[in-house]
Amino acid sequence: MSEQTVMIQNEEEVLLSRFPEVVKKDERKGYEGYIVEAKALKDFATTLRDELGYDYLSSVTGVDYLPEGKMEVVYHAYKTTGGPALVFKVQVPRENPVVPSLVPIYPGADFQEREAWDLLGIKFEGHPNLKRILMWEGFHGHPLRKDWREPFYEAEHKPYKSRFPNGEFFRAEDRNPFGKNVDYPAGFDPETWTPDNSNALIYEGLGRVEKAGDDLPTEQIVVNLGPQHPSTHGVFRMVVTLDGETIVDLEPVMGYLHRNHEKIGERNTWLMNMPFTDRLDYLAPMSNNFGYALAVEKLLGVKPPERAEYIRVIMAELTRIQNHIFAIGMFLNDMGAYFTPSLYAIEERELILDIFEAVAGSRMMVNYFRFGGVARDIPEDVMAKIRDLAFERLPRRIDELDRYLTNSEIVRIRGEGVGVLTPEQAIAYSAAGPVLRASGVPYDVRRADPYSIYDRFDFDVAVRYHGDVYDRYLIRMDEVRQSIRIIQQALDQIPEGPIVAGKQQYQHRVPAGEAYGRVEGPKGELGFYVVSTGKTNPWRYHVRAPSFINLTALAEMCKGHKVADAVIILGSIDIVLGETDR
Amino acid sequence: MSTKPKDEGLNSPKYEIPEDLQGTVTITTLDRIYNWGRRNSLWPMMFGLACCAIEMICTAAARFDFARFGMEVMRPSPRQSDVMIVAGTVTKKMLPQIVRLYNQMADPKYVVAMGACASGGGPFKEGYNVVAGIDKYLPVDVYIPGCPPTPQALIYGLMKLQEKIDKQTIKEVYGQPSEMIPIPVLGPDIMDPREYDKIREYTRQKAEQEAAAAAEAEAAQA
Amino acid sequence: MDGSGILKGLGVTLKRLIDTYVDDFKRGKSRYYTQEGIEYRRSAEVKGIFTVQYPEEKLPVPEEFRFVPFLVYEETPEGEQKIRCTSCGICTKVCPAQCIWIERTTDPKTGRPRPEPADFHIDIDLCMNCGLCAEYCPFDAIKMDHVYELATYDRSNNVLDLQRLLKPVSYYAEIRPNNYQREEEARRKAEEAKRKAAEARAKAKAAREAAKAKKQEAKKE
Incomplete structure (x- = not known):
């Protein structure tokens, strides 16, 4: 038995004995890693980081298991000294998916959790800023859910049946009542609808923030760099709060090239x-x-x-x-x-x-x-x-x-x-x-x-x-x-x-x-x-x-x-x- | 390189100029000289959306060098640019900004849809956040197919635009300023302000259908 | 921090500038508007000006270059077009953007499908030029084109139908000579093998029948 397998076995023993009942091995065929109960997730992650040396959380993502009625969040953690991944997952019911946020333990999970919220609708409890990240605030639905359909939906899977053997040419927009790639929820009224104002400062461009506690009455201003800006390498946006010319705060806004x-x-x-x-x-x-x-x-x-x-x-x-x-x-x-x-x-x-x-x-x-x-x-x-x-x-x-x-x-x-x-x-x-x-x-x-x-x-x-x-x-x-x-x-x-x-x-x-x-x-x-x-x-x-x-x-x-x-x-x-x- | 001065299309074909005066004297019409000036100083907007933008940068760089066409002055400001090269996938989230940039450009202005995505949505057309072609919102002058078009294909497209400019007259160009396009709004989906009535009608019908379906299901259950 | 770094850097740009003139002088007229000049400008030893003077001279595309697809037809000696496509539908099944529409021909008498397309559409506003259709076509019927100058004023031109997609096999052999030769070779070999197999089968059959006849004869006796 090589040294590495011994180590992995030890890890397994540590994890399974430390968290009896709440941590199990993932035994589905073709799967690896552990399944962790949501309530034990934070302790589990802390143990991983502080005791076992998995200090680098590489990937966080969600999977919608529609037939089983479950949402799964999948984490891949690594050691920065090298070696294979440790995979752990949290399963939550599909109707009300709530998972504790790992941002306090691994700050790198920040954007990835926001993405999982945006696209799959998984709520991360304790996330400091759980807003949509790729789509805009107010978009209807969470598009990566398996039962969510886009306006140009044709079939669950490619290849589409309409292409062969009776492939009569059509453009997708010809089949949409608006002739465009749009769809609106039932009962929606554009006249009475008001935009979500939680981001008003960001979306309105130049804003002003009062600065407190200084002798001189100065102001901070909010400046948008982008999304059309030569410095941002494409359609990226930085919302910068400035004190004079010094950056006090910066928020990256992305999704302008989210092409699904x-x-x-x-x-x-x-x-x-x-x-x-x-x-x-x-x-x-x-x-x-x-x-x-x-x-x-x-x-x-x-x-x-x-x-x-x-x-x-x-x-x-x-x-x-x-x-x-x-x-x-x-x-x-x-x-x-x-x-x-x-x-x-x-x-x-x-x-x-x-x-x-x-x-x-x-x-x-x-x-x-x-x-x-x-x-x-x-x-x-x-x-x-x-x-x-x-x-x-x-x-x-x-x-x-x-x-x-x-x-x-x-x-x-x-x-x-x-x-x-x-x-x-x-x-x-x-x-x-x-x-x-x-x-x-x-x-x-x-x-x-x-x-x-x-x-x-x-x-x-x-x-x-x-x-x-x-x-x-x-x-x-x-x-x-x-x-x-x-x-x-x-x-x-x-x-x-x-x-x-x-x-x-x-x-x-x-x-x-x-x-x-x-x-x-x-x-x-x-x-x-x-x-x-x-x-x-x-x-x-x-x-x-x-x-x-x-x-x-x-x-x-x-x-x-x-x-x-x-x-x-x-x-x-x-x-x-x-x-x-x- | 050939030493003979190239006929830049400035000379009016109606007048013959003696051989020894060619390159020194030109007889032309006002339209022609005006268009000649315009088409040889098309300033594109420094504005890239996706993959095609990289090919646009390559077109501007040393190997293809569209400075040879007087286009090297890429302006980051819409106010100073003549042509908007929509280079890449247009997403719904980006669309309001693109329409606003177009509105801010000074007349006469041109739009080139570069690549499959900008022309008709491209491979990403089916996506929920993708606009199926910028021509649904802006008037497009030249479409360049390809995914992405090579730099030479882009230059070819820009030459087509030059040809188009050549055919215009001053009267046409300054006859009427181009129309301001209402900026789309990001609601539950992208909304064109001109279509509010249509949207209301559509969502009302949809709600009715859903209610009917629900009632039917209930009846079936009972 | 005495500015020597900047000066050294400016030296690099100056050297590039001088290189340009020296190289122009050294190579003379052959540097521009000649095949040789273009090849030099895209080789690893190029110095100085790098620009290809499109449209006066064009950068030749390599054989594997792919732009939108086209359909290959063969010309019979009578001058008829014989389309290679058998409308098997594999290209529609492999196309990532689903930009290919094929209508199969049905025989009006029997109502059974015939192996040729009644109509064929490719929407090049969807096409991503990936070349998978050409790669997986078992009949070498759909191929990727080299023509990239396709800009139009009107987007409705961008849906290609059967007539606009068809190009002769001679054109294909011209733009992709190596591929063409390889495919022809493979086809010849396959036909050879088929012929041999048929011959062998015929032989075996004859032998079997001979043996049978012998047996019967032996029985009779």
Whole structure:
């Protein structure tokens, strides 16, 4: 018996003996972890964090088990020293789902619990700010519930019957009385309806807050940055309360690009979700494919052949490089270096996109991974191109970018000591990826919980210790260099052989059970939680989006700094709205 | 590069200019010179919604460089921009802001729907928070299909817009200012203020139907 | 913090600027508006100006590039169009955006379905260009196109019907030569195998019958 299994057994004994009756092992077929009674949840979580070392709560999500009349909240906790997940769940009745909030124990649960409330209607007791997060306050219903139907509802599952064999063309809006994607609850009257005013301050833009207890009668003002603002990298909004130019409070508002990825994902078949994952973090589509493929492969029990594994790693690392240099370019844009650094960065990115286009068929929306392999082999001439890039051009260009920016006094003065996140805070807020590692926590899923063939490569986990904006810039430089190292090794070792295991089907019957596939995406830990009931469609499909969860720490980082700093702090987190809002 | 000056469409085809004067003298109409100026200085709004916005950035960057068309001045303010490139999925939550931005743009203004999502909802059309095409709310001048359109496809679309501008006359452009579009309201779902009566009628009927169904069920139970 | 970092950084931009002119000078006219020039500008050793002068010159798309789908038809020697599609419906079942509508032909006499589409619609306002339809089509009948210049003034053009979707197989062979060849090879092999199997079966049958005849003869005797 290995050391790790002994440890896990001990954990199990500790947990089961400490909480008799209220904690049980999850014994459903294909499931893992523990089922905890709602009343014992907080004690259970405290024990996990303080005694067993599970200090990092990665993912919180809900599942609607409609046939059983239950709602389930699923938690995935990790140790920042590495190792597999500890999964625990709380089951509550569907009519009145109330679960104690874990925000006091793991502050990183904040946004994720709000999301579960918004989309599934699970109430978290004791949550400091339980408001809708992706939809707006006042929206009718909780859309991810299985009995909630969207206006363009056609059938429970794809493929739709209306497409074949008697496919008479129609547009979905032709069948809606308004000709639009809208539906209203029965008896609703727009004239007597009044908007929910709890957020009036936020929604009306510039507001004023009286400041108490000062000698001089000064005022604080509320300023909205976004949702249409060049600094917010898309349609993101920061509601900033200012005292002069200093930030007193900041509230991120998102959902402006909430395109219902999960609801659509649950209507789709397993394979159909692959191209949809491209559109999550559209700057790193290969990583998204990777995470989803891993999750489903766990359920299917297939293993890709050797060559496919190497191709996957090469593609994922190329993605990381192009994402990071793009992020650095845009970050400098935010800092005011108007365009030149980002133009340099985009030049390298274009060359990598050429490779994606030649291999996968599209610059951005690659749709390249399949369950048990990849869609196409890399042609010889493209392989030569990758070689040129990895051994010649990219190392040279990264050095040039380094010379250009790293020691520039402006970058240093603007970056050093701004937006500091301590390691304790970073772990507590469930920050992931470069944000976590720049704060001095050397946690990288590729090392901490190796997937695919990352255990074969020689690379360093980049880590920096100040946790400020400048370090978050530096860590991206470091990671690009490490990625180049990995690609170089992979190119040297890649064997010949098949690129996909078995014959590809267009519909998969996935064995019942749950799986959590996670990869170290460029933005951080990207996880896919899928539940199968043995059908051709996922029952639950949830994305643990690093861009979304990293924002939990944004307010903490910004307080006390100037407005201009908020812009670069956001830039240094590197969010992509497609993933934040899904 | 060719040394001959390109005919920018400025010269009126009605007049022949001797070869040795070409590139020095131009005879044109007022409409033509006006449109020539407009179409070579289309300032897009710096405004991206989703995936397509990244391709728009790439179009602005070194490789495709739409500065060659006089479009490099991307304005973050709607007041200073001529064309709104709706680049990405339009969600209901974002729609009021988009309509407001459109209203704030100065005449003459143009809207380009970039990509499948902006044109007709795209793959996300069935989603509950997605607007099935921005043309349900704003007048669109050019639709560019693709998911996402490549930078070259975007430039092609913008050239189509230039062609459209070429065909306009000053009278047309300044004849009547474009209509202000009422800003949709976020209620239980997105509501167009022009449709309040229709909504009331619809919800009343729905309530009646539900009541009837409930009564039927009760009767069946009894 | 004496400004040397900024100066060094400015040196990098200056070098880039000089590189541009040096490279233009070195490569001369072949750098622009030639195939060679474009290939150079997208290779790993490019320096200086990077811009592709669209629309005067176009960045060639790779073979695997995919934009909206089209249907392949073969031309018979008589000049008739033979559509490869058998309306099996797999593309409609694999399409993530559900943007394909197929109407199957029914034989007016028997009322049974015939393997050809009566009508075929693709709404490219829904299509996500993922290429799954082309990947899983067992008859190589639906393929992804390379034409991306599709901008229109009117969105009703964006629903493609059967007539607008059809393109000849020669076009397909032109835009995707390697794929085409591979598929033709596979098809030839499959036909060969089929023929061989049929031959073997015929042989076996003949042998069986011969044996039977022999047996009967033996019985008679």
